[in-house]
Amino acid sequence: MEPTQPPTGPKKNSQVKPYLKYSGLAFQMIAVITLAxxxxRKLDAHFQNETPWWTLGLLIVAVxxxxxxxxxxxxxxx
Incomplete structure (x- = not known):
């Protein structure tokens, strides 16, 4: 019987690399603010507001x- 050896390939790191984490956070912020x-704008158009109150309010909440x-x-x- 020959002893089995563990694979000698590169170690897989279970942690996410920092630049992936931070870029993901940036894209998440962009998506939330864009959706708001x-x-x-759609709510302001629906209610026919002259002042964009819905847009301002949702943007503040999103930020x-x-x-x-x-x-x-x-x-x-x-």
Missing amino acids: AVGG FASVYSVIVSLTRKN
Whole structure:
């Protein structure tokens, strides 16, 4: 019987590389803010608002939600 040896290939790291994590967070922020802007414009058009209150309100909520999400993601210990 010959002893079996573990594979000698490169080690697979279970952690996500930092640049992938940060670029993912950036794309997530962009997506949330874009959806808020598009949704707000559609609501303003639907209600025929002269002042874009829905767009402004949704954008403010989206920015705060995105910043909160980034802070939580960065402070989470993996």
